[in-house]
Amino acid sequence: MALTAGTRLGPYEILAPIGAGGLGEVYSARDTTLKRDVALKVLPATFPRDPEGMARFQREAEVLASLDHPNIGHIYGIVTRKTRVGWCSRSSKRQRTKEVKTAGPKGVEKNKLAY
Secondary structure, eight states: OOOOTTOTTTEEEEEEEEEEEEEEEEEEEETTTTTTEEEEEEOOOTGGOOOOHHHHHHHHHHHHHHHHOOOOEEEEEEEEEEEEEEEEOOOOOOOHHHHHHOSSTTTTTGOOOOO
């Protein structure tokens, strides 16, 4: 079930949906405690009842939390509320891939690329 704007999961207030996939839904949210925008990945409501799925989720969160790279999202924490589980990560305000491809490399004209 999709969450609506204004829904609260712990200190996080849902602002808008970003996308959905096989492992859940991603929302733009606001951390009301630290006053920052975040991304919130929320797993399907059936996930907490699946020990194997929860173990996979925990491993993925631990791996992402252990990495420090500008192209990999940083995990701020795991959120558990009643039947909903997810993680909170840095909000990305980056351009969409299509916009980057159209614009080309920054500061370089398309016809002046040297190889």
